[in-house]
Amino acid sequence: MKNRIKVARAEKSYTQEQLAKKVNVTRQTIGLIEKGEYNPTLRLCLSIAKALDKTLDQLFWEE
Amino acid sequence: MEKSWLSKFLPNDEYKERKMVYFIAESAVILALLLVVFALINNYSLYGNSTTGTITLLALFFFIAYILVRYTLSGIEYTEVTTKTKYTKERKAILTRSIVSIILIVIFSIVIQGIPANLSESADIVGPAILIGIFTFFGNYTSLRKSYNKNRNLLDE
Numbered sequence: 001m002k003n004r005i006k007v008a009r010a011e012k013s014y015t016q017e018q019l020a021k022k023v024n025v026t027r028q029t030i031g032l033i034e035k036g037e038y039n040p041t042l043r044l045c046l047s048i049a050k051a052l053d054k055t056l057d058q059l060f061w062e063e
Numbered sequence: 064m065e066k067s068w069l070s071k072f073l074p075n076d077e078y079k080e081r082k083m084v085y086f087i088a089e090s091a092v093i094l095a096l097l098l099v100v101f102a103l104i105n106n107y108s109l110y111g112n113s114t115t116g117t118i119t120l121l122a123l124f125f126f127i128a129y130i131l132v133r134y135t136l137s138g139i140e141y142t143e144v145t146t147k148t149k150y151t152k153e154r155k156a157i158l159t160r161s162i163v164s165i166i167l168i169v170i171f172s173i174v175i176q177g178i179p180a181n182l183s184e185s186a187d188i189v190g191p192a193i194l195i196g197i198f199t200f201f202g203n204y205t206s207l208r209k210s211y212n213k214n215r216n217l218l219d220e
């Protein structure tokens with residue numbers, strides 16, 4: 001699944017590791033989500049969106 | 064992740080957790096296949112003894128029974144049964160299926176073993192068939208009841 005987490009994370013100047021700690025997963029999981037190789041649960045999507053001050057639409061909606 | 068005693072032993076990271084659940088399930092399926100091979104070797108070869116074969120079959124039985132019991136009690140089989148009418152219809156269907164399975168088992172037993180010569184031989188064929196039929200009925204009925212209750216609780220009105 002394509003998403004804009006990497007861009008949003010860069011805007012916040014977070015490393016993958018920092019974001020991972022904030023949402024309580026591993027850095028590897030963040031890497032996999034950014035690459036579109038893992039579909040996170042809605043619960044994790046919400047945590048990531050909150051951590052990056054974005055809405056789910058801004059991060060995951062396909063235009 | 065779903066509520067399960069297994070989740071206590073799984074990692075907190077959801078990606079890792081999902082992967083681990085798959086690995087454990089794959090391992091269980093392979094183990095079950097190995098048990099089938101092991102049971103065949105021990106029961107039908109000159110090597111080993113039948114006690115080992117029986118224990119292997121018991122382990123295999125546990126593997127299948129555990130999944131079946133969890134599936135039945137989770138109420139996920141009859142996902143569309145939400146009304147009393149559908150419930151009654153499905154219950155009748157279960158009863159019919161159970162009776163048909165008893166008849167089929169009896170027919171197959173007669174085909175394989177031959178027509179019973181006396182009352183005792185007849186009982187040996189009909190008895191287990193009825194037991195399997197009753198087991199099938201109550202298993203399916205429990206699953207239906209669980210599913211119906213679960214579906215009723217999830218209705219939006």
